[in-house]
Amino acid sequence: RRKRIQCQKKCGCGACTVMISKYDPFQKKILHHTANACLFPICALHHVAVTTVEGIGNTKSRLHPAQERIAKSHGSQCGFCTPGIVMSMYTLLRNKPKPKMEDIEDAFQGNLCRCTGYRPILEGYRTFAVVSGFRQCSKRSGRVVCFCNGRRSLVECGCCEVPACRGNKATVMSSSLFDSSEFQPLDPTQEPIFPPELMTQKNKELKQVCFKGERVMWIQPTTLQELVTLKSQYPNAKLVVGNTEVGIEMRLKNMLYPVILAPAWIPEMNAVQHTETGEEKERQYLLSEWELQYKRKTVSYFCSCFSHAALEQLRWFAGPQIRNVAALGGNIMTASPISDLNPVLMASGSKLTLISTEGKRTVTMDEKFFTGYRKTIVKPEEVLLSVEIPYSKEGEYFSAFKQAYRREDDIAIVTCGMRVLFQHGTSRVQEVKLSYGGMAPTTILALKTCQELTGRDWNEKLLQDACHLLAGEMDLSPSAPGGMVEFRRTLTLSFFFKFYLTVLQKLSKHQNGPNNLCEPIPPNYISATELFHKDPIASTQLFQEVPRGQLVEDMVGRPLVHVSAAKQACGEAVYCDDIPHYENELYLTLVTSTKAHAKILSVDASEAQSVPGFVCFVSAKDVPGSNITGIANDETVFAEDVVTCVGHIIGAVIADTQEHSRRAAKAVKIKYEELKPIVTIQVSWLRSVPSISSQSSVNFAIHTWLFSHVLHLPSVCLINVSFNRIGRPVRCMLDRDEDMLISGGRHPFLGRYKVGFMKNGKVKSLEVSYYSNGGNSADLSHGVSKINFLAGALIHVYTDGSVLLTHGGTEMGQGLHTKMIQVASRSLGIPTSKIYISETSTNTVPNTSPTAASVSADINGMAVHNACQTILKRLEPIKQANPKGSWEDWIKTAYENCISLSATGFYRIPDVGYNFETNKGKPFHYFSYGVACSEVEIDCLTGDHKNIRTDIVMDVGTSLNPAIDIGQIEGAFVQGIGLFTMEELRYSPEGNLYTRGPGMYKIPAFGDIPTEFYVSLLRDCPNSKAIYSSKAVGEPPLFLSASVFYAIKDAIYSAREDSGVTEPFRLDSPATPERIRNACVDTFTKMCPSAEPGTFKPWSVRV
The missing domain is CATH 3.90.1170.50 (Aldehyde oxidase/xanthine dehydrogenase, a/b hammerhead)
Known part of the structure; x- marks a missing residue:
């Protein structure tokens, strides 16, 4: 089956993740790693095994534990992203059968999900983790919660229901959405073996391979001499390792490279050497190997402070699927002006060894290396052979920083590498290098600033002068490509301030004789020196259990697993393009x-x-x-x-x-x-x-x-x-x-208001006018809306007692089919296992209403119920004649008596309508209520924010399915986090959309959800106006994410007060890092003032 491609071959979503397995002749072992199938060339799979989600388990035989746990823990909704997430987890388990929770979260940096809010995925896979700090409960992993006072305990209770909290027998709250004791254990010995036929090749000499296509020729040499000869023959040929750059250029920029050279099999380009002056990494050294080497704390890790900085940059460099295939040399030769690693290499003074038919030469990555946008001094016929990263010296310090829209798997807005070397035993600067990306068409050095700082003492005066110098040297045109000019300029100063404090803190711990080299930094500045850290997620979901005495086969109110979850986890779910x-x-x-x-x-x-x-x-x-x-x-x-x-x-x-x-x-x-x-x-x-x-x-x-x-x-x-x-x-x-x-979207609004108030501050009047950008054509009218409150259903009962159910709603992951099966189960009084939904089709239920506005379960549920009641009414005489008979007996008797076992149901919401001219009527059938409280931290220097905690209480009436409803709440809330903090369509002044995909339009990732995420369904609040006292859930919880926005604004107020700024300020949504940083007015923002509107043409505008 074709792999899922959400981002259209841009390596931006992880839905197409597969596991690549190969025998590495250089390390002499079998390696497993994830990769994005969308851009991984088939030509590069010679002597390689590929495992897809279908290859590890299926619904006909057995699900793999990685598939089973995401399905049973309600971690799949629409299911399009699920195969990729499963394969990320599976690959991690192949490499580390007992991972830590941090390993699991890191493994998902390259995966996106739009539906679930990520929490159930992490919660389900937490059962694989070696969790420290508390023992896992038998029914769920996590801390025990007292439902009366909300306090959390580290004591294992065995059932997650504290006896002391069971005083109210009529209302029992539960936090068990799944039972982990039902999960099959992971047995690493039962995994598929590496193909023996590929192992037989390990001792054979590899031969050059050439693949010829319609327009492109792929050549894979086996020796360095062959590669150099080919590069001389085809000087414009691209060298490809992971295809993460060339593939995107050919796909999106309509570029054509007739000849591609793949150096994967060349020994000289797949090694690391430690010399007296530094560590030498070959061109094809993969970024994931570099990261793993530092994490293992090899000798170079302790010898080089550059390693610490590089590790921090690699931590946020794309996702694992990219780091596993992207090479260090590719990052250099791509010459991107927003490269994460090039500023680090430039500031460190790294040296590159180039080779061609004319021999070798060594060049330094300095201000002369990059000659223009994506251009370097490397000649077309030359090949980058190795990169030498020097060891640090005594008294030398290095830091690297990156700011992006989203922390995980995002390209940089501004990135930098900073190095300073002090004269021995002093705080006087001997040499300093400040390298920036995102401030010019190339990675650049702040040469003038560095020159002025050399020979100066590392003190407050140096900081002030350096900031003024950088503000002048790192200037940008107000029309600069990429926009965010004030923000980018401010970041250059903020990063240096962080570097200054970090170095100052380290200098304060060193002594020159009896005295320290400098005084300790003030306590309120220490946070600026800390690296980002996020604790593993902690969560609790509380819902009201079904009443005592409810029949076991009555599944209404129980956390029934999404009926398609297993198929989605196995890659068997069929989507439109799979037809x-x-x-x-x-x-x-x-x-x-x-x-x-x-x-x-x-x-x-x-x-x-x-x-x-x-x-x-x-x-x-x-x-x-x-x-x-x-x-x-x-x-x-x-x-x-x-x-x-x-x-x-x-x-x-x-x-x-x-x-x-x-x-x-x-x-x-x-x-x-x-x-x-x-x-x-x-x-x-x-x-x-x-x-x-x-x-x-x-x-x-x-x-x-x-x-x-x-x-x-x-x-x-x-x-x-x-x-x-x-x-x-x-x-x-x-x-x-x-x-x-x-496609259309959520329309932007502009609000203009007047406020009238008394001298004592009491508000007396408010006049608000809202203007919506409705796009270039009319949207849904009020007249059309009137017909959206109706639904139909069709039921066929077969002689074996099975039921085929069809309704007018569309299942798109929100669990509508599952809920309709539960409704039919209660209405007919039969187990859900007897009820089947094939598809939504207008040849069975015509004239359907759109599945929108969160009313689908209400209207389709009532239609299904009405159809069931028709069947039951026909069966009533038979049931009276045989009250002890089974469902199958009654159906068989009805068939024998020629009673129709098919029925339609129809429902429309009563008495709904509103006259906007007279302002009379009933616009809504009922109201949904919810409340959320969120806690955030902001980085006043960069505009970053961290969602620390969110508590949500949502009124869903009497829940039809707590697992689905909580999933909808969490999914809507996290989608709202995107709406209010990062998702922004950016247009040129001429109306051209810049943000056309996941490369620039960022949705929340795993790391963006609250570290503590607690959701409760309001208890004892039945709704008499909807099916089985339930309420709609879907869109209503989305606005609760505004709590994050206002928490950010509150934090900005606090930051401004610290800077002596007390006047009100405007913060538009979304609260992006740019807006947060610009709102935190301080000395640095004042050094980078905005250009006067109307004096320049902006790169982008808000629509």
Whole structure:
């Protein structure tokens, strides 16, 4: 089965994670590591074993413990990310059968999940961990909780229910969502062995391999001489180890490299040597091996302070899947201006050995090494052979820092390496190197600042002068690419301040005679010298147990596992693009507008026709009927004359394969006459609305489902048009960047308000006007909304007593099918094992309402219940005649008596409607309530924040399924953390979307959830207006994440007070590191003032 690809081959999500196993002839052992299948070339798998999630267990025979535990601990919802997470855990267990909790959390740095909120995944896999500090309870791992006073104990209770808390027999609270005693134990001896046929190759001499494709040739030499000769023959050839850079360039930037050289088998490029002056790492030395070497505390770890800094940078360098395949040399030769490691190597004075047919030469990574954007002094025919990192000297100190939008698996905004060497026994600077990334088109040295600081004493005066010098030298144009100019400039000073304090703290511990070299740093500054540390997650989930006496087969109110969880954990779940291909199937790729507002002058597809496999180009002239579509009939299937947004669909290319259709789509040429676009609310507002006193802003966000749309409106229309044109099946799966371009999102709002108050501060009036950026077309109208409160269901009962249930809701991971099975189980009085749901289809339940607005369980649950009641009413005479009979007996008798065993159910929410003209009516059937309290820490110097603790109490009525409801609460809350702290769509002033994928649009990762995460379902609060006294859950908990936003704002207030700043301030959502740092006004922010608005063209704007 095809691997899951959420990020469309950008190594950004981990959904495609597999385990790579190989015999390493250099270490003479078998190695297992994770990798992203989306960019790992098949050519690089020669003599390598690949294990996918299907290869470790399945639902027909046996689930592997890594699959079983994520399924039974409710760690899977939509399931698209689950195979990748399972394989990350499985690979960790192959390498370390008894991991620590820190190992588990580190293993997931390269995996993303949009549904679960991560907590249940970590909780389930905690059962593998060697947990220190408390013993694991037999039913769940974690601290015992007293449900009366909330205090936590380290004492094992055996059942997680404290007897002293059972005074109220009518209401018993539980924290056991799963029973870990049911898990099968992990037996490392039963894992699949490494293929013997690959082991037989270990003593054989490898021979050069060459793979030739349609446009690219892959050559894998076995000796250094072969590589040097090939590089001389093909000087523009790319050297590829992990393909993490070249693969993305070819995929996204439409780059073509006809010749690729893979040096994986060359001994001279796979070793580490320790010399008298430093450690020499070969070009292909993998980053994960480098990290592991430092963690093992080898000799070089103690000899070099650079190792400490490099280890800290590697800790946040991408995810394990990237570090396992990316090489040190690749990081250098890529010459990225935001490289995590190049500033470290430059500041350390590392030396590079280059080799070519003309011999070897050594160059130093200094200010001359990088000559321009992604350019170096290395000649095209040269190969980087090794990197020498010098050992540190006595009196030498080194630090490295990185700031990104998200701590885990994110590219840097600013990164740096800083080194200082003092004259022996003094605090006088002998040499200093300050290297920065993200402040220029290349990694740079602050040469002027370093020169001025040399010969100075390490004291307060040096700090002040250094900051002023850096503020001048690390200047940026207000229109600089990447934006965030003030933030980036401030970071250069903040990083130096951290470095200054770190060095000062170490100097204070050294003596020159009877005196210390300097005084200890003030206690309130110590936190600036500490590295980021996050404790393993602690969590508790409390819910009301089912009433005593409830039948065992009645599953309503019990934490039933998601019915698809096992299939998802085994990779057996079928998603839209997994549907088998037809023999004559073709592939479609969209051609979209690159302009936000323009007239279409011409569309030329002639160049696309030369691409192999091209079939046809489809546009508006191929629409047989009306080209108008959309809820308000204000959209088109294909744009004809004018485009109104970047991503407006103009046409589509159909070809025989996905790759050919993509290439052909990129070859379509479109000429425009540009019109002035309205991109931001402010521009629109200035044209139509008079000025009001103050304002606040809420950001635009994209849902970022892990599976991209396959038939996306209006794409479903154009698929039909394409089929009508050629008469053959057509498949279209949107790339992530296409999906984000043409999909709507959570609309941004601009609020403007007036406040009237008395002299004593009492508020007397408030006038608020909110403006929404609704996009380029109309959305759901109130008229359409009225028909969204209805649902249908269909039930078939078969003679063996089994039940086929169909309803109008769509299962997308939220557990709707599971809940409907539970509802039918109680309604019919039969076990859930007898009830089966095949799919949602309009040929069984027509005219369905959208599965949205968190009402699906309410309306579909009632429809299912009504259908069940129809069946039961028909069975009533039979049950009266045979009251002791079984369900199967009654069904068989009904069949024999020709009683229909099929029934439909229908339900609509009563008395809901609102007249906005008269302001009368009932807009909502009922209300959902929730409360959250969050605690955060912020780094006032960098803008980073850490979510320490969150407590949530949510009213879900009488829960149909506590595990699913708690999962929805946690998932919504963590998604809200993204909404309020990091997720931000960034547009150019011309309306071009920059954030088109996981590379720039960041959603929360495992490390972003609260360290202490406690969720309770409000007890004894039945809701009479919904099925079995339940309430909707899904979107309502999302806004509780605002508690994190306001906790951050409260922390900023505290930081500003420490700096003597007391006036109010504006903090827009999301509270990104940029906004947090800029709001923490201090000396450094004042040194980097903002440019006057209107005097420059910004790189990006807020819509």
